[in-house]
Structures are given as structure tokens and as C-alpha cells.
Amino acid sequence: MAYRPSKKFKKTVLGVGAVVLLAGLNAPAAFSFAEDRYHAYKIAQPGYKAQYGSWGLVALPEDQRINAMHAALLHTGKVLLIAGSGNDQKKFDKGTFDTVLWDPAKNTFKRIPTPEDFFCAGHSQLPDGRLLVAGGTARYEVLDGKVTRAGGGMRVKNESPDKTVTLRKGTRFRSPSGVEYESKFDVTVPKAKREFLISYAKSGRMLPWKTKVTAAEARVFVEAVQEGPQGLTTEAAQYEVIGLKGKDADNVYGLAERLSTAKQDFQGIKAAYEFDPKAEKYIPVAPMKDARWYPTLVTLQDGRVLAVSGLNDVGDVVPGDNEIYDPRTKKWTKGPFRYFPTYPALFLTKGGKLLYTGSNAGYGPAEKGRAPGLWDPRTNTFEPVKGLTDPDQLETSASLLLPPAQDQKVMVLGGGGVGESPKSTARTAIVDLKTATPAWREGPRLPQGTRYLSSVILPDDSVFTTGGARDYRGRGASDIHKAQFYWPRAGRFTAAAAPAVGRNYHSEALLLPDGRVATFGSDPLFADKDNTKLGRFEHRLEVYSPPYLHRDPALRPALGAGPDEVDQNGRATFRAKDTDRIVRARLMRPSAVTHTTDVEQRSIELGLSRTADSVTVDVPSDPTLVPPGWYMLFVTDVDGTPSEAKWIQVRAPKKPAAEDED
Structure with missing residues (x-):
């Protein structure tokens, strides 16, 4: 007689099968949950933080959230976050423009009345600590097919x-x-x-x-x-x-000559203002001669500021009519004529020439003004710097003057193709400006092709790089949740803790006086991998604490009382304890960054002498190496652990009387 299982047995088998089936169906989710829990546990461990650092989100009040397009560190230690209309035409049409002042030490936020639409303006640190903000938006673009009036x-x-x-x-x-x-x-x-x-x-x-x-x-x-x-x-x-x-x-x-219904680009404004960090308000100065949207402002060795490129008041790239702002007269004069695409990365180099790395933010033809070179504004001569790999992928690349500035080496990292190209490169390249014929050489490659990368110089002479995306504005969910350090002396990358927040277009990062790195913004086109849901501007503010902040705080160097400016010999003395552990000093210029473009930041190696209870630093007297302005002074121990910064001012060299009369 054949065996027949009982009804009870059948139910038991079916019940067990159902459990097994459900477990199988839920295995990926369960595994992902367990993996996330393990990752959270791992990154919270002291050993992990000591090797890779750590990230933390800053609690941001709902009424203080803005589309941060620009970020600048002021000598008060506060960070100016500028949105203007924030790439939001409804705000533009209403004339609603935003600026928020963040105090990282107290974690407080303050709304600042904003008189113009500084969306996509330029900015530069002035010798007295004010921030020059020039240009912005006069009119939003109208895309092809949407223009109804010629x-x-x-x-x-x-x-x-x-x-x-x-x-x-x-x-x-x-x-x-x-x-x-x-x-x-x-x-x-x-x-x-x-x-x-x-x-x-x-x-x-x-x-x-x-x-x-x-x-x-x-x-x-x-x-x-x-x-x-x-x-x-x-x-x-x-x-x-x-x-x-x-x-x-x-x-x-x-x-x-021609009035058409072709695409109408953004248009710039001529307005210029100084932001006063003490009064915490914008103060109008003389407007520029040309309207500019997406301009670069770069500080020169005498404290004046050169404004370059941008879209003008009819939406064309300014053809090369650059101008110079004098903070003494608060007026603009004609500068040397040279064409660049928008937001060109220009770095003041030893001797007074400007290195154009080729990094830019996009507007302008692919075949014009994109080749790197050394530009002498005094003679208006331009020497090409050749040897760059992937020269067609410099748009939205990062550039910086590697630390210390005395080495005169400049690095380019990543980048993408012109316009809405899906191309991106993992290329990095370095040029040594001390050689007789400077040329680019290959650096270590990034983990993957990256555009919109943020690169921040740290007090231990490393370069912290974070974020970016593989594709244009993060299309296809291509934000890169990775970070790494570049070590100029060793010429290599090492891993850092990964950020929780993705950052692409309209994102920024900068060094804070306490040694942390703050990251802001991101303006993705889409919110999903299939590019079907519109993206939203990223309002979360995430701060990175490097490994040096996870060492024994009792052993961290500290500077006591001292002057707020260097003396006539370029020296400054500060009280200090355990001075035998202080081995290096760096003068670091505060950032003013937008669209992956930060031509302000630089780190200068200082002379250092010690007594039992004080340290004295010597600042180089060359203004092409140390442009006038306020700087953060850090001292470090042999492991690179930095003190908190002391703010100190380096004044502009005095001009001859005859020049003052002009």
C-alpha cells in the first residue's frame, strides 16, 4: 500500500516551504540591511576614524536652507553661502535673492539681505578681509523651441x-x-x-x-x-x-544685425559689491564696464582683482574685455584683452604670471580658449603649456596650486566633455612651473572618471578630494560617493571615508579654521537612475573630520596669544606650550569657491623658530607667492596634526607715491 502523508504533515511542509521561500525572496533586502548596519558599525570605530576620518551632517534649520551656489570663508571664521535666485526662475521673477551666513563654531545661521541676483557671480578675497562679489544674473535662459519672440x-x-x-x-x-x-x-x-x-x-x-x-x-x-x-x-x-x-x-x-528665436542664454549684470564681514552686509561699489555671468575673479599680487570672462548682457561670452578692480578706489579699469570660456581657473604664480589650467565651467565654443598656458597680464603674452592627456575633457575639472605654494606645482583632476557630454576622465596631471619649459605630466588616476570634483588643501599638506559625478549633472544616478587624499610629496592617493551625500553641479567644499572640511550644494538634473524624476537641489550640509582630528586631543598643537598681522619684517610671535612638538607652520588663504572653481586657496610654507614658550613664524615677502589679505595660520606636529587656526593679516605692499597719484 502506497504511503500518503497526513494532512498535518502537508501543512507543516507547506508552512516550512513558505518560510524558506519568503526568506529567499527577502534575502537581498535582509543582506543589504545587515550590510548597512555593519558599515555603520565599522565607520563608527575609533580605529577606522583614525585611518579614514569621519563625516557628520550639520543640523540646518528649515528656514535657513538655500540653494548654496557659492561659498566663501571670511576672516571672522564664518562662511558666506550665496544663492541669489538659486537657479530657480520663480525666485528670480519675484526678485527674491538669498544669502546665509553660517558660523561653524556656534553652528548658527543668519539671513543676509541680498541686493542683486548673485546667482553665478564671481568673488575674490580683498586685502582688508572683505569679499568682492561681482556679476550675476540679469535674465534666465530660454531653451530652443521655447522662444516665442525674436x-x-x-x-x-x-x-x-x-x-x-x-x-x-x-x-x-x-x-x-x-x-x-x-x-x-x-x-x-x-x-x-x-x-x-x-x-x-x-x-x-x-x-x-x-x-x-x-x-x-x-x-x-x-x-x-x-x-x-x-x-x-x-x-x-x-x-x-x-x-x-x-x-x-x-x-x-x-x-x-540678427534677431532670432534661437536659444537665448543667461545674461549677466554689471553690479559689484563688497561684503563686509564685520558689519555683515553687502556694500555697493562701482559696477563693472561689462556685464558678467560665470566670471572668474582672481587676486593679483598688489591686491587688485582681475575679472575675466562671463556671459554679457546679451548672453554672449565676453570676447576678451577683462577689467581690474582697485579696492582702494572702489573702481574698475580696463584690463588686458584675452578670451577665456566661462569660470576659467587662473592661478597667480611666482613672478606674477597667471597659469590657466584649462579648467572651466562650460560656456564658449569647444575649439576656442580651452588650451592651458601661462598668461602675463602685464605684457598680455600667452605661452601654451602642453602635454595634457584628455584635453577635450577639462570642463568641470578641478584645479589647484599644490601645497606648499613654494613648489610651484599645479594639478588638474578629472573633468568632462564640453556641454552636456557624457564623457568624464579619471586623469590627473601636474605641471612644475619651476622647469625651463613647463609641461604637464601624468599624475595618479582617480578611481573613476569624475567631473565636479571638489579639492581642498589641508594643513598637513595633503589634498582632500571628494564627490563629483561620472555624467553631466549626475545623470543616471552617477554621483560618486567616494573621497580620497592626494599626497604631493609621495605622488599618490589614499582612501578617505566616503560621504553620505552626493555632490555634482553647483556644489562646493572648503577648509574651516578648526581643520574640518565643509561641503555644500548639488544640483542634479534627475533624481533616479532612469532619468525620469526631476532632481532637487541638495540642502544638506556635510562636514568631514580628517584623521588628524581623531588623534589624542591633548597632544594637538595649540597657539596662544599673538598679533593679528605680521610685522614689517614679515614675522609674528605666538605664545605656545610644548613647542618642541611643533615642527611646521602653514599660512592658508581662505577659499571663495563656486562651480568647482577655487583660485583663492593656497598654502604657504613658513619659516619657524621656537623658544620654550613661544613660536615665531616668518612669512615670505614675495606678494606673488603671498597675495595681500587675511590668512589662517596653522602649526603642525611631526604627524601633521594641526592646531586650530589663528587669523593673521598680510598687508599689500606700499605703492610708490607717483603711482598713488595716478
Whole structure:
């Protein structure tokens, strides 16, 4: 007789099978949960932190969350986070612009009234500790297929040598065929230039005076009043200014060559302000001559600031008209002419030349202005620096002057193809500017192709690199949750603890006075791997504590009382304990960073002498090595453990009296 299992046995077997089946189905989730728990346990261990460091999220009040596009460390120890309209056209249309001041020591936040849309401005540290902020957004882009009214640049001419003319926003220009266009901004056109010409008869007698008048010109963006193709023009024409009468109507007119419905790019503003860290407010200064969106501002050896590139007031890359800001006069003057794509990475080098690494943030043709080179602003000469691998993938790459600055070595890390290219490179490269013919040489490769990488110099002479994405704006969930150290002396990378927050476009990182690294922002296009859900701006603020902060705090070097500026010999003395353990001193310039571009940060090796209860540091006197301004002074022990920073000012070299009179 065949065996038949009982009903009870069947139920038991079915029950066990169901459990086994459910366990099998849930195994990946259970394993992932266990793996996450183990990872959390592992990274919390003292030994792990001592080797790799640790990350922590900063509690950010809901009402203080902004789209941080720009970050600058001030000599008060606070961090200025600038959003402007924050890549949010609704805020732009409302005129709602944001800035927040974060105090890392107290972890407090303060809203700062923001007078202009500083979204995608430029910034630079000034000798007195103020932050120069120049440029920003005048108009958001309109993409192909979305432009309903023809528009473009209108050159407004003024032939009157007797009066300046201001045309307000909304002024209308009429074409010869009767089509009307409206200006989108105010425009002021200077007086025409009048020249007196002297001529002589053959007899030598001076003939009556003759005058020559050269029309003045300004530019403004205009848009057709009516939608549709009737506003399209492809030929140069002269336009009547509606509302002007008499001589004004004869003297003032518009000229345009092409008004179309092609994509209209972002447009810049001319406004410039100094942010006062003590008063904690923006103070207006003279505007730039050219409007700029995505400009680079770089400090020169005399404390003046060079503004380079950017999109102008009609959305074109500024063709090479650079300008210089003087913090003494609060005014701008004409600078050397040279074209660069937007946010070019320019570093002041020993001797006064600027190294252009080729790193940039994108706008501009792929074949123009992207080759690295040494630029001398005084003679306006440019020497190419060759040898770079993947030269077509410098957009959104990171660049920095390696520590210490005296070595005069500059590094490029990662980058991507031009525009919305999916390309990215793991290439790093280094150039030694002390060689007779500087050329790039290969450095160690990054773990993978990376664009939008943040690179921060630390007091122990390492370079901390973190974040970035493989693809354009993190497409395809390509954010890279990795971090590593580059050690210039050894020429190699070592691993660091991985960040929890991904960072791509519109992200920043900078060194804090206590030795930590703060990271901000990120503006992904999409929120999922399939690119079906729109991304959101990243508001979480994450701070990294390097391994040196996980050593015995009792053994950490410390500086006591001392001056807040170096003396006339470049020296400063501070009280200190256990001075025999202090072996190095570094002067570190605070960051002003946006769009992976930080041309401010640098670390200078200092002379160091000790007594039983004090240390004295010697600052190099070369302003091309140590540009004037406020710096963080760190001392370290033999293991590279740094003190907390002391803020100290290096003043600009005095100018000759004759130069002051100019």
C-alpha cells in the first residue's frame, strides 16, 4: 500500500516551504540591511576614524536652507553661502535673492539681505578681509523651441557730443518695416566723442577749426513686442527709438544685425559689491564696464582683482574685455584683452604670471580658449603649456596650486566633455612651473572618471578630494560617493571615508579654521537612475573630520596669544606650550569657491623658530607667492596634526607715491 502523508504533515511542509521561500525572496533586502548596519558599525570605530576620518551632517534649520551656489570663508571664521535666485526662475521673477551666513563654531545661521541676483557671480578675497562679489544674473535662459519672440542684442548709438542718453527698460525700437522691439533693461549711452581737427594751408596759415564727432555706443537686449515669425531678422538695419523727438530722434538710434528665436542664454549684470564681514552686509561699489555671468575673479599680487570672462548682457561670452578692480578706489579699469570660456581657473604664480589650467565651467565654443598656458597680464603674452592627456575633457575639472605654494606645482583632476557630454576622465596631471619649459605630466588616476570634483588643501599638506559625478549633472544616478587624499610629496592617493551625500553641479567644499572640511550644494538634473524624476537641489550640509582630528586631543598643537598681522619684517610671535612638538607652520588663504572653481586657496610654507614658550613664524615677502589679505595660520606636529587656526593679516605692499597719484 502506497504511503500518503497526513494532512498535518502537508501543512507543516507547506508552512516550512513558505518560510524558506519568503526568506529567499527577502534575502537581498535582509543582506543589504545587515550590510548597512555593519558599515555603520565599522565607520563608527575609533580605529577606522583614525585611518579614514569621519563625516557628520550639520543640523540646518528649515528656514535657513538655500540653494548654496557659492561659498566663501571670511576672516571672522564664518562662511558666506550665496544663492541669489538659486537657479530657480520663480525666485528670480519675484526678485527674491538669498544669502546665509553660517558660523561653524556656534553652528548658527543668519539671513543676509541680498541686493542683486548673485546667482553665478564671481568673488575674490580683498586685502582688508572683505569679499568682492561681482556679476550675476540679469535674465534666465530660454531653451530652443521655447522662444516665442525674436530677440537679440541691439547696439544703441548716440551721436550727440553734448548729452548722455538713458533709455529705460521697455523702450521700443521700430524697424524700417515697422516691426517693434522692446528693451528688457535700462541702457545708458555716453556722449559722442568730439575731436577738434587742425589743418594748415600751403602758406602755413592755420585754417578754421573743424570738428569730428564719433558716435558713442551701448548694448541692450531687445525682444519683439509681438510673438511669431514677423520679428525674425537676418540683415543689418537701423532702428528708430520710439518716443524721441527733434535732435534726440536724429542722434539716438539702434543697430541690429540678427534677431532670432534661437536659444537665448543667461545674461549677466554689471553690479559689484563688497561684503563686509564685520558689519555683515553687502556694500555697493562701482559696477563693472561689462556685464558678467560665470566670471572668474582672481587676486593679483598688489591686491587688485582681475575679472575675466562671463556671459554679457546679451548672453554672449565676453570676447576678451577683462577689467581690474582697485579696492582702494572702489573702481574698475580696463584690463588686458584675452578670451577665456566661462569660470576659467587662473592661478597667480611666482613672478606674477597667471597659469590657466584649462579648467572651466562650460560656456564658449569647444575649439576656442580651452588650451592651458601661462598668461602675463602685464605684457598680455600667452605661452601654451602642453602635454595634457584628455584635453577635450577639462570642463568641470578641478584645479589647484599644490601645497606648499613654494613648489610651484599645479594639478588638474578629472573633468568632462564640453556641454552636456557624457564623457568624464579619471586623469590627473601636474605641471612644475619651476622647469625651463613647463609641461604637464601624468599624475595618479582617480578611481573613476569624475567631473565636479571638489579639492581642498589641508594643513598637513595633503589634498582632500571628494564627490563629483561620472555624467553631466549626475545623470543616471552617477554621483560618486567616494573621497580620497592626494599626497604631493609621495605622488599618490589614499582612501578617505566616503560621504553620505552626493555632490555634482553647483556644489562646493572648503577648509574651516578648526581643520574640518565643509561641503555644500548639488544640483542634479534627475533624481533616479532612469532619468525620469526631476532632481532637487541638495540642502544638506556635510562636514568631514580628517584623521588628524581623531588623534589624542591633548597632544594637538595649540597657539596662544599673538598679533593679528605680521610685522614689517614679515614675522609674528605666538605664545605656545610644548613647542618642541611643533615642527611646521602653514599660512592658508581662505577659499571663495563656486562651480568647482577655487583660485583663492593656497598654502604657504613658513619659516619657524621656537623658544620654550613661544613660536615665531616668518612669512615670505614675495606678494606673488603671498597675495595681500587675511590668512589662517596653522602649526603642525611631526604627524601633521594641526592646531586650530589663528587669523593673521598680510598687508599689500606700499605703492610708490607717483603711482598713488595716478
